[in-house]
Amino acid sequence: MRQRNKPWADEFIESHTDIIVPEPLEKRGIWKEVFGNNNPVHLEIGTGKGQFIVGMARKFPNINFIGIEVAKTIIVRAAQKVKDAELPNIKLLHVNAADLLEIFAKDEIAQLYLNFSDPWPKKRHEKRRLTYHPFLKQYEQVLDSAGEIVLKTDNQGFFEYSLVSFSRYGMQLEEVNLDLHEVNDPDNVMTEYEKRFSAKGQPIYRCRVKL
Template identity: 45%
Template sequence: MRMRNKPWAIDYLNQHSEIVVTEVDDLQQDVWQQFIRSNDIKHIEVGSGMGRFITTLAKQNPYIQYISVELDKNVMVRVLDKVLEQNLDNIRLICLPIEEIHDYLAINPLDQLYLNFSDPWPKNRHEKRRLTHHNYLSIYEKFLKDDALIQFKTDNRKLFEYSLISMSQYGYQFVDINLHVHDREPDDNIRTEYEEKFSSKGSRIYMLKAKLNE
C-alpha cells in the first residue's frame, strides 16, 4: 500500500506508545509486556491496511485482544485514528516487520492470524516476499498456537492459487475454501477498504481458512 508521506507520522504514533510501537525495544515496556503475556484470546492481522477489518473485529469482540501489524507508518496513522475514535482498549498496533517481532509474540502464542489483500508480488524473483511463502509460514508457526487458524483473503487469483499450493506443501489443512466470497457472503465477513474497492470493480474475492494441525 502506498500513501502520501506524512513527515509527522512517526511522532504522532509515538505520542500513543501505550497503543502503538515503532521500535523493537518498545516491546519491552511494561504495558506491552502485560498485553503480550496476558492469557486472553489473541488474534493478529499482518498487513492491516487502513484498519477497518481489525478495528471492526475489536469492537465486535471486546473479550479478544487484537494485534495489528502494518509496516507503512503513513497507513498506520489511519489505523490509530480508528482505534482512538472508537476508544478501543483491546487492540495494539505494531509498525514493524513481522520478522523482527515474532520472538516477542511467541511469549504467549496467538489463536488466529488474518492476512487480507496482501501484496501479490507477481514477479517470480519476488516470491519470497509473499506473505504465504514458506518462509513466512515458518515465522507464523513460531508465534501461533498448534491449532491456530489462518484466514487469508485476496482478489488476486494467481496469489490465491499460489497460497493454496504453498500452504498445502507446508502441511496446512484447509478448513474452508471460498472461491467467490461475495456470491454467498458469510454473515461474519468483514469487508476491508480494498475489498470494497476491488469488488465494486467486478473482481472476485477469494478466501481460505487453514490449520497446521487439524
C-alpha cells in the first residue's frame, strides 16, 4: 500500500538522530560502539512500524537491535514507538537492504530477521525478493558463524520460494513451521501484520536457517 507523504518526516528524522542513525555507512564495523556495549547485534530488514523490534528489545535487553526501513513515512512511525518505549538497545536506519555490505562489516550481525517481506509474486520481480540469492550472499557476509536467519510470512508462495532458495544456496534449515501460532512459542513477538493475519485465522509460516 502506498503511504501518504508526511511533510514533517524529514524534520523528525533530523531531530531524532539518537534513534534514526545518520550516516550509517560511517558506522560500518563499529556498531557495538554505537550502542556503547559489547552485546550481540540483531538486524531486522523491513522493520515496518516497529512493533516487532520494540517488543524484542523489551524482551531481550541484553541484545542490541537494528531495524532497516526504506520507506520514510514508515520509519518515522517506528521511531515514535522506540521513543515512547525509551529503550536504549534499538537503532533505526533509513536505508535500502541492497546496501547491506556498505553498512555492516563481516560477521557483525548475530541474527537477522525477515518479517512479512514483500513477496513480489510476479516472476519478473524475483530479483527484488529478500530471499533471492544475491541477498543471501550479503546475509552470509554480515552474519557471524553461529548466526541465523529467521523468516516469518503469511504468504505460502513466498515461504516455499524462500525454503528452496535457502536450500539451493547451501544453508541449513533448522526449523520449518507451517502454522506458528499452533506451536505457541513463548519467545515469539508478533509484528503488526502477524497480529492482523492471525486474528483472521490465517496460518503464519516461520523458518530458521543457519549458514
